[in-house]
Amino acid sequence: xxxxxxxxxxxxxxxxxxxxxxxxxxxxxxxxxxxxxxxxxxxxxxxxxxxxxxxxxxxxxxxxxxxxxxxxxxxxxxxxxxxxxxxxxxxxxxxxxxxxxxxxxxxxxxxxxxxxxxxxxxxxxxxxxxxxxxxxxxxxxxxxxxxxxxxxxxxxxxxxxxxxxxxxxxxxxxxxxxxxxxxxxxxxxxxxxxxxxxxxxxxxxxxxxxxxxxxxxxxxxxxxxxxxxxxxxxxxxxxxxxxxxxxxxxxxxxxxxxxxxxxxxxxxxxxxxxxxxxxxxxxxxxxxxxxxxxxxxxxxxxxxxxxxxxxxxxxxxxxxxxxxxxxxxxxxxxxxxxxxxxxxxxxxxxxxxxxxxxxxxxxxxxxxxxxxxxxxxxxxxxxxxxxxxxxxxxxxxxxxxxxxxxxxxxxxxxxxxxxxxxxxxxxxxxxxxxxxxxxxxxxxxxxxxxxxxxxxxxxxxxxxxxxxxxxxxxxxxxxxxxxxx
Amino acid sequence: xxxxxxxxxxxxxxxxxxxxxxxxxxxxxxxxxxxxxxxxxxxxxxxxxxxxxxxxxxxxxxxxxxxxxxxxxxxxxxxxxxxxxxxxxxxxxxxxxxxxxxxxxxxxxxxxxxxxxxxxxxxxxxxxxxxxxxxxxxxxxxxxxxxxxxxxxxxxxxxxxxxxxxxxxxxxxxxxxxxxxxxxxxxxxxxxxxxxxxxxxxxxxxxxxxxxxxxxxxxxxxxxxxxxxxxxxxxxxxxxxxxxxxxxxxxxxxxxxxxxxxxxxxxxxxxxxxxxxxxxxxxxxxxxxxxxxxxxxxxxxxxxxxxxxxxxxxxxxxxxxxxxxxxxxxxxxxxxxxxxxxxxxxxxxxxxxxxxxxxxxxxxxxxxxxxxxxxxxxxxxxxxxxxxxxxxxxxxxxxxxxxxxxxxxxxxxxxxxxxxxxxxxxxxxxxxxxxxxxxxxxxxxxxxxxxxxxxxxxxxxxxxxxxxxxxx
Numbered sequence: 001x002x003x004x005x006x007x008x009x010x011x012x013x014x015x016x017x018x019x020x021x022x023x024x025x026x027x028x029x030x031x032x033x034x035x036x037x038x039x040x041x042x043x044x045x046x047x048x049x050x051x052x053x054x055x056x057x058x059x060x061x062x063x064x065x066x067x068x069x070x071x072x073x074x075x076x077x078x079x080x081x082x083x084x085x086x087x088x089x090x091x092x093x094x095x096x097x098x099x100x101x102x103x104x105x106x107x108x109x110x111x112x113x114x115x116x117x118x119x120x121x122x123x124x125x126x127x128x129x130x131x132x133x134x135x136x137x138x139x140x141x142x143x144x145x146x147x148x149x150x151x152x153x154x155x156x157x158x159x160x161x162x163x164x165x166x167x168x169x170x171x172x173x174x175x176x177x178x179x180x181x182x183x184x185x186x187x188x189x190x191x192x193x194x195x196x197x198x199x200x201x202x203x204x205x206x207x208x209x210x211x212x213x214x215x216x217x218x219x220x221x222x223x224x225x226x227x228x229x230x231x232x233x234x235x236x237x238x239x240x241x242x243x244x245x246x247x248x249x250x251x252x253x254x255x256x257x258x259x260x261x262x263x264x265x266x267x268x269x270x271x272x273x274x275x276x277x278x279x280x281x282x283x284x285x286x287x288x289x290x291x292x293x294x295x296x297x298x299x300x301x302x303x304x305x306x307x308x309x310x311x312x313x314x315x316x317x318x319x320x321x322x323x324x325x326x327x328x329x330x331x332x333x334x335x336x337x338x339x340x341x342x343x344x345x346x347x348x349x350x351x352x353x354x355x356x357x358x359x360x361x362x363x364x365x366x367x368x369x370x371x372x373x374x375x376x377x378x379x380x381x382x383x384x385x386x387x388x389x390x391x392x393x394x395x396x397x398x399x400x401x402x403x404x405x406x407x408x409x410x411x412x413x414x415x416x417x418x419x420x421x422x423x424x425x426x427x428x429x430x431x432x433x434x435x436x437x438x439x440x441x442x443x444x445x446x447x448x449x450x451x452x453x454x455x456x457x458x459x460x461x462x463x464x465x466x467x468x469x470x471x472x473x474x475x476x477x478x479x480x481x482x483x484x485x
Numbered sequence: 486x487x488x489x490x491x492x493x494x495x496x497x498x499x500x501x502x503x504x505x506x507x508x509x510x511x512x513x514x515x516x517x518x519x520x521x522x523x524x525x526x527x528x529x530x531x532x533x534x535x536x537x538x539x540x541x542x543x544x545x546x547x548x549x550x551x552x553x554x555x556x557x558x559x560x561x562x563x564x565x566x567x568x569x570x571x572x573x574x575x576x577x578x579x580x581x582x583x584x585x586x587x588x589x590x591x592x593x594x595x596x597x598x599x600x601x602x603x604x605x606x607x608x609x610x611x612x613x614x615x616x617x618x619x620x621x622x623x624x625x626x627x628x629x630x631x632x633x634x635x636x637x638x639x640x641x642x643x644x645x646x647x648x649x650x651x652x653x654x655x656x657x658x659x660x661x662x663x664x665x666x667x668x669x670x671x672x673x674x675x676x677x678x679x680x681x682x683x684x685x686x687x688x689x690x691x692x693x694x695x696x697x698x699x700x701x702x703x704x705x706x707x708x709x710x711x712x713x714x715x716x717x718x719x720x721x722x723x724x725x726x727x728x729x730x731x732x733x734x735x736x737x738x739x740x741x742x743x744x745x746x747x748x749x750x751x752x753x754x755x756x757x758x759x760x761x762x763x764x765x766x767x768x769x770x771x772x773x774x775x776x777x778x779x780x781x782x783x784x785x786x787x788x789x790x791x792x793x794x795x796x797x798x799x800x801x802x803x804x805x806x807x808x809x810x811x812x813x814x815x816x817x818x819x820x821x822x823x824x825x826x827x828x829x830x831x832x833x834x835x836x837x838x839x840x841x842x843x844x845x846x847x848x849x850x851x852x853x854x855x856x857x858x859x860x861x862x863x864x865x866x867x868x869x870x871x872x873x874x875x876x877x878x879x880x881x882x883x884x885x886x887x888x889x890x891x892x893x894x895x896x897x898x899x900x901x902x903x904x905x906x907x908x909x910x911x912x913x914x915x916x917x918x919x920x921x922x923x924x925x926x927x928x929x930x931x932x933x934x935x936x937x938x939x940x941x942x943x944x945x946x947x948x949x950x951x952x953x954x955x956x957x
Contacts, residue, residue: 035761036761038604039606040840042577042578042599043578043579043580044580045567046581046582047563059558060556062559065561065562066563066582067562083546083560085633086548086558086634086637087548087633089634089637089641091555092553120599120602121602142762144840178763180762180763183883185762185763264655265551265556266551268655268656269657274956357559392878393877395889396874396910396955397875398956398957400955400956400957401954403887427953429955429956458549458685459659481952482879484952
């Protein structure tokens with residue numbers, strides 16, 4: 001790997017690049033799924049290649065290839081430099097990077113059980129057992145389960161002298177029960193929707209999830225939703241479970257703090273951000289109890305945004321994003337940090353694969369725990385709705401206005417959890433919502449959720465991000481508008 | 486101008502425009518003979534009862550601009566070899582992008598090893614033999630031969646236009662080629678290649694924006710400056726947006742906005758989706774669901790469509806009438822779903838193994854003959870929508886979608902556009918929407934960001950449901 005990367009850097013410099021970095025990535029996948037008692041997918045895949053990013057004539061170029069011969073590397077380097085020179089035709093100023101040291105290091109996330117050493121038939125058997133448990137419940141019309149595993153080995157080499165070897169092992173799994181009755185399709189997922197829970201861990205995560213043990217409850221709740229009450233319309237107190245709060249953080253904090261978005265670089269596709277530069281250290285983003293960090297360090301937990309170094313060779317860091325309600329930090333890279341006069345990148349450049357350019361991505365964007373017990377939160381709520389597990393999500397292209405719905409809700413009356421509510425939804429304006437937060441549960445209820453499917457960039461890149469959250473309460477939130485007439 | 490080597494680029498390489506250089510996609514084209522050679526290597530290595538090989542090669546480049554400058558400029562080239570093994574009624578798949586002999590041996594063995602430990606699938610069908618395909622020609626040499634400098638020149642021109650207009654622009658210009666070959670040990674070999682060019686542009690001002698986009702297999706069909714002018718005019722027209730209340734409005738959706746909504750229907754037309762009872766057509770086939778003016782086909786052979794004329798198992802694609810005058814009439818089938826329901830496969834199956842079955846990817850809507858200008862003239866009070874954003878499904882059976890308007894939302898009063906309005910959130914049933922279509926424009930190849938490209942018309946829709954307003 002190292003010889004290839006060094007060679008790419010040397011060839012690029014020889015062709016006129018003033019800076020170059022290369023990522024050789026060897027990615028292995030395993031995906032298994034079941035549906036109604038049968039195996040759906042059983043597939044393994046591997047992908048090895050190199051991506052080379054250069055600055056030449058003061059502008060960026062990037063090329064990638066899976067032809068790892070001497071000629072292939074040389075052609076890739078030539079292409080990257082030729083592209084940079086073409087970029088220079090429309091440049092307004094030379095690219096400037098915030099300074100960074102060089103590092104020679106290795107990093108690997110800890111795990112106990114290598115999921116690729118667990119026989120695939122064992123994994124299928126777990127899913128089929130959970131599937132059978134779900135289909136035992138009358139009214140379940142579709143039972144699905146999935147597991148996915150990724151091993152990403154990568155070597156980063158740069159012309160400033162960094163040589164960084166990292167290995168990331170990622171595991172994830174989830175089950176879903178669906179029920180069609182009358183004119184309604186209801187769905188219940190565990191431990192989260194859209195693929196379940198994903199972390200930088202080994203197969204021990206899957207064992208801890210106990211998919212089979214949770215399958216009957218998931219199925220029963222799914223069927224019961226048909227006879228649940230509809231979500232009322234109006235202003236209500238809501239309590240979000242930690243997985244839904246994780247997605248709320250992702251959409252209404254994680255994306256707007258991306259500095260490339262703020263500076264207009266994503267304007268054509270992913271959009272921009274309401275967090276213009278004047279708002280740094282002045283905007284009251286949330287109430288005083290809201291504290292949010294972007295933390296890629298292992299100390300934060302084995303999330304999908306955890307690493308040793310980002311994909312331009314900057315060490316993992318913890319950046320305060322919201323401090324006692326005040327907006328205090330963006331996600332930056334070396335170029336955007338320099339653009340706004342910051343002395344250093346906070347290390348958020350990430351790439352999906354060897355054939356994609358690293359771009360600013362969320363790491364682990366987490367709300368820090370509060371001090372409340374969950375039961376106390378319910379007991380101190382007179383009239384509200386507790387909402388669990390995301391069902392749909394949408395937010396405008398500047399990240400002001402959002403609407404979410406969840407799979408299930410529970411009415412709260414006079415401090416007690418009451419009847420079930422189907423397809424609960426809520427909507428609002430980002431800063432108004434976060435300023436309405438008046439209680440956050442403690443570390444005992446805090447989970448570092450993985451969102452494996454975050455899309456950004458052109459060409460589109462899918463990235464895993466982490467979001468730690470514990471259940472939290474929000475006052476005076478608009479509910480029920482998603483299904484209003 | 487040098488000619489391309491025949492062995493690398495095949496017959497089309499002798500066409501007029503190819504240029505040499507590592508940054509030209511054409512240089513990386515492998516051709517059917519090379520893909521067949523890889524497949525045959527796998528067949529020799531395989532010990533499975535049956536073996537299928539899917540080889541795909543992609544070479545593409547994308548020039549990305551923002552703030553009136555190129556800020557990202559990338560190229561990729563890659564090959565994927567995917568092997569499906571069948572042994573004793575069991576099947577599984579393994580893939581690699583490594584082409585050395587050892588890696589090919591390993592991926593072939595991996596597919597077989599994975600298959601051996603699967604439960605037996607009594608519904609698994611034997612692989613197909615050679616099929617007769619209808620030829621489509623979607624490879625355009627000029628597109629494959631585009632250089633970074635070609636893209637940069639076009640982008641520079643758009644950036645200069647924005648500078649001149651005191652506007653800010655962002656967007657992409659991409660070109661590339663894709664090849665796929667599907668072969669199996671029963672003698673099937675199918676090959677398809679195409680080229681793709683895409684230009685998407687957003688023009689921004691202090692409180693407004695406009696957008697335009699086009700895709701084609703022919704780079705020469707794309708006029709970046711014309712698209713940028715359109716986005717620029719929309720940005721000017723959408724200055725100083727005022728807030729009007731969310732409500733049900735008569736709404737004129739431009740084709741890109743129609744596309745991104747109706748694209749959410751595509752999997753509902755899959756026989757497997759209906760059998761799984763998660764389609765909005767479950768229990769509704771053959772019943773009037775939409776207006777008389779709604780007819781939908783899946784037609785890979787339509788001149789404005791792209792894509793291979795065969796499916797994941799090699800079945801030739803058929804043109805399928807999905808909705809006829811408002812009535813859901815037919816579904817698409819893989820071989821497996823057709824067998825289960827006594828239907829005929831339509832050539833829409835996914836590569837196996839797949840729990841999802843099949844889907845139509847070449848939707849074509851019947852158009853009308855009303856121009857967008859006529860739709861505006863006929864509207865007493867309503868909205869004109871350029872583009873939608875972040876669309877998600879709220880209710881899968883009533884097909885209620887939520888999302889936002891973006892980059893050009895206008896108020897229409899007394900037959901003319903009277904100004905811009907702040908962007909809305911909508912919560913709208915697609916079933917209801919397609920029952921309320923008052924006028925249709927000509928069907929065009931449309932491109933958005935939420936769905937794959939389709940052939941759809943602009944639509945004037947009665948009582949489109951906007952539920953909330955955002956801040957800009």
